[in-house]
Amino acid sequence: xxxxxxxxxxxxxxxxxxxxxxxxxxxxxxxxxxxxxxxxxxxxxxxxxxxxxxxxxxxxxxxxxxxxxxxxxxxxxxxxxxxxxxxxxxxxxxxxxxxxxxxxxxxxxxxxxxxxxxxxxxxxxxxxxxxxxxxxxxxxxxxxxxxxxxxxxxxxxxxxxxxxxxxxxxxxxxxxxxxxxxxxxxxxxxxxxxxxxxxxxxxxxxxxxxxxxxxxxxxxxxxxxxxxxxxxxxxxxxxxxxxxxxxxxxxxxxxxxxxxxxxxxxxxxxxxxxxxxxxxxxxxxxxxxxxxxxxxxxxxxxxxxxxxxxxxxxxxxxxxxxxxxxxxxxxxxxxxxxxxxxxxxxxxxxxxxxxxxxxxxxxxxxxxxxxxxxxxxxxxxxxxxxxxxxxxxxxxxxxxxxxxxxxxxxxxxxxxxxxxxxxxxxxxxxxxx
Amino acid sequence: xxxxxxxxxxxxxxxxxxxxxxxxxxxxxxxxxxxxxxxxxxxxxxxxxxxxxxxxxxxxxxxxxxxxxxxxxxxxxxxxxxxxxxxxxxxxxxxxxxxxxxxxxxxxxxxxxxxxxxxxxxxxxxxxxxxxxxxxxxxxxxxxxxxxxxxxxxxxxxxxxxxxxxxxxxxxxxxxxxxxxxxxxxxxxxxxxxxxxxxxxxxxxxxxxxxxxxxxxxxxxxxxxxxxxxxxxxxxxxxxxxxxxxxxxxxxxxxxxxxxxxxxxxxxxxxxxxxxxxxxxxx
Numbered sequence: 001x002x003x004x005x006x007x008x009x010x011x012x013x014x015x016x017x018x019x020x021x022x023x024x025x026x027x028x029x030x031x032x033x034x035x036x037x038x039x040x041x042x043x044x045x046x047x048x049x050x051x052x053x054x055x056x057x058x059x060x061x062x063x064x065x066x067x068x069x070x071x072x073x074x075x076x077x078x079x080x081x082x083x084x085x086x087x088x089x090x091x092x093x094x095x096x097x098x099x100x101x102x103x104x105x106x107x108x109x110x111x112x113x114x115x116x117x118x119x120x121x122x123x124x125x126x127x128x129x130x131x132x133x134x135x136x137x138x139x140x141x142x143x144x145x146x147x148x149x150x151x152x153x154x155x156x157x158x159x160x161x162x163x164x165x166x167x168x169x170x171x172x173x174x175x176x177x178x179x180x181x182x183x184x185x186x187x188x189x190x191x192x193x194x195x196x197x198x199x200x201x202x203x204x205x206x207x208x209x210x211x212x213x214x215x216x217x218x219x220x221x222x223x224x225x226x227x228x229x230x231x232x233x234x235x236x237x238x239x240x241x242x243x244x245x246x247x248x249x250x251x252x253x254x255x256x257x258x259x260x261x262x263x264x265x266x267x268x269x270x271x272x273x274x275x276x277x278x279x280x281x282x283x284x285x286x287x288x289x290x291x292x293x294x295x296x297x298x299x300x301x302x303x304x305x306x307x308x309x310x311x312x313x314x315x316x317x318x319x320x321x322x323x324x325x326x327x328x329x330x331x332x333x334x335x336x337x338x339x340x341x342x343x344x345x346x347x348x349x350x351x352x353x354x355x356x357x358x359x360x361x362x363x364x365x366x367x368x369x370x371x372x373x374x375x376x377x378x379x380x381x382x383x384x385x386x387x388x389x390x391x392x393x394x395x396x397x398x399x400x401x402x403x404x405x406x407x408x409x410x411x412x413x414x415x416x417x418x419x420x421x422x423x424x425x426x427x428x429x430x431x432x433x
Numbered sequence: 434x435x436x437x438x439x440x441x442x443x444x445x446x447x448x449x450x451x452x453x454x455x456x457x458x459x460x461x462x463x464x465x466x467x468x469x470x471x472x473x474x475x476x477x478x479x480x481x482x483x484x485x486x487x488x489x490x491x492x493x494x495x496x497x498x499x500x501x502x503x504x505x506x507x508x509x510x511x512x513x514x515x516x517x518x519x520x521x522x523x524x525x526x527x528x529x530x531x532x533x534x535x536x537x538x539x540x541x542x543x544x545x546x547x548x549x550x551x552x553x554x555x556x557x558x559x560x561x562x563x564x565x566x567x568x569x570x571x572x573x574x575x576x577x578x579x580x581x582x583x584x585x586x587x588x589x590x591x592x593x594x595x596x597x598x599x600x601x602x603x604x605x606x607x608x609x610x611x612x613x614x615x616x617x618x619x620x621x622x623x624x625x626x627x628x629x630x631x632x633x634x635x636x637x638x639x640x641x642x643x644x645x646x647x648x649x650x651x652x653x654x655x656x657x658x659x660x661x662x663x664x665x666x667x668x669x670x671x672x673x674x675x676x677x678x679x680x681x682x683x684x685x686x687x688x689x690x691x692x693x694x695x696x697x698x699x700x701x702x703x704x705x706x707x708x709x710x711x712x713x714x715x716x
Binding site for chain 2: 082091276
């Protein structure tokens with residue numbers, strides 16, 4: 001998740017950015033015109049407010065800032081950083097931001113530092129419509145809460161000044177969820193030559209020297225854990241919070257596999273993963289969903305393969321800085337309510353991610369788009385990206401199916417372990433081995 | 434009187450200021466931070482030796498240093514051989530000074546592009562479905578693609594030799610050009626053959642150039658991280674890469690300690706080279 005954003009931005013520069021800017025400018029003009037007619041709250045236009053937002057950036061999109069300016073008159077200054085830099089800034093430079101767009105596992109690390117203020121759910125207009133993964137932790141009343149830093153476990157604190165995470169939903173929310181997804185392995189269906197069903201299939205001797213996993217310790221270890229558990233090497237108490245012994249077993253197994261020549265490479269950035277897959281250097285590897293789309297956009301078959309053991313999920317949200325008060329705080333709440341009101345949700349859903357309030361997003365998507373992205377049905381017409389590029393042609397079905405099938409099959413969430421430092425040290429050993 | 438006394442200080446002043454601000458201060462900061470303490474998100478001023486302890490006692494560090502030294506020795510040997518060869522040809526076999534300069538400039542042409550581009554362009558060439566494998570297969574030389582060409586030590590060394598050979602050519606060429614041709618004639622008159630001239634006359638006189646080139650190559654390879662990462666596909670480690678990882682995880686003090694150790698080792702290597710060859714005497 002960390003470098004994905006910046007890399008993504010780098011790789012989509014050029015044509016798409018230009019069309020994006022054009023589109024955004026058009027949208028801004030349109031919305032500004034509409035604003036005059038329908039009389040949007042003009043308070044921020046008279047008394048200009050700027051909110052400084054930084055974050056890991058999947059949702060740090062210029063289009064959102066433009067639309068926000070047009071709809072609310074609030075200027076959003078967005079800065080995209082990697083997750084390590086975000087964590088550090090939230091803690092050490094509390095006055096350098098107003099809104100932090102961070103992942104839930106980062107929240108677990110930084111919220112206790114006391115530089116963010118919990119939000120009053122009474123002021124969140126769509127609170128009751130937020131997907132329950134983020135409140136109760138259960139997608140449906142009978143689903144099981146996945147391992148790792150599940151968003152509901154760090155989603156609430158006990159009171160307005162509390163830094164202690166609450167076990168059940170309270171009135172005080174740490175982050176308002178924005179974007180989340182379920183990750184799995186990407187494959188080249190034309191080159192694997194057999195059905196891929198389990199995480200352990202990456203260990204198949206037939207793929208010797210043709211596999212890859214990502215070299216970002218906190219995420220790579222989770223993919224490794226899914227593989228080890230699938231292969232029956234070990235059964236974890238909690239993949240998201242391993243004991244030292246579990247870390248040792250996992251890393252020792254990885255080192256053994258590496259020495260046997262199973263891996264072709266380890267990738268660190270979005271475009272590396274795309275190139276490895278597109279060039280045929282690897283046929284099965286850890287991947288992020290936009291990378292799969294990027295490979296496919298080159299006309300090369302690539303599938304984001306659903307696996308029996310389930311997905312590794314991640315999620316992010318918006319937090320408000322402690323120092324915000326008065327008009328700025330009101331503006332922040334207004335921004336968050338706007339964020340959940342549908343336009344952004346539709347934008348994110350069209351990229352293959354998921355948004356926190358589905359009912360409002362649905363109203364901003366065509367029925368065909370909704371059926372394709374959220375219900376897992378075959379596309380009736382060509383499916384376009386938010387920038388208007390064809391992503392899927394008519395008849396295509398989304399890998400993994402519907403929202404319920406994908407988010408209902410989450411095995412673990414990205415997390416931060418108590419033995420984090422030990423894990424990173426052992427991970428470096430694996431890379432150096 | 435006073436002005437003439439002051440003049441040398443004034444002349445040395447600007448450089449001193451620049452070196453102080455951009456060399457001494459940063460290194461002093463790194464040394465200072467290397468004794469600080471840290472947790473997963475912050476660093477604290479302190480005076481602890483844990484960073485050095487953890488670095489020195491970890492087998493990962495040793496393996497990484499050995500690996501980096503291995504690259505250094507191999508790359509140094511190959512660039513020396515190739516570099517000397519090229520410089521020798523330029524200096525002794527090309528008669529006209531104009532042609533010499535033209536050919537020397539030809540050597541530098543690849544440097545008009547960034548070294549990352551020069552390195553990355555190897556990847557599609559060496560890959561499993563890359564140009565080299567495909568042409569060899571269509572010529573019937575091999576049946577299956579050669580896998581060791583990319584994401585291997587071979588690829589790392591190849592890219593480094595490509596990137597760094599010129600740093601060897603330039604100083605050696607420079608010293609070879611200064612060799613008094615009458616010395617070679619004298620040797621020939623005294624009955625030495627070409628091989629003896631090379632060993633007993635040219636190489637000893639080229640030592641300063643070789644030493645300077647070696648210092649360039651050794652320091653560049655020891656500090657490299659991007660070539661190792663891209664060409665080994667993340668499968669090999671180098672000291673620079675280890676530091677980059679630590680910085681990414683906000684473990685600045687650990688990275689600083691590593692940097693200090695690397696600095697000491699590189700200085701020792703450079704010191705060793707300078708002990709063997711007295712550069713100043715020859716310049």
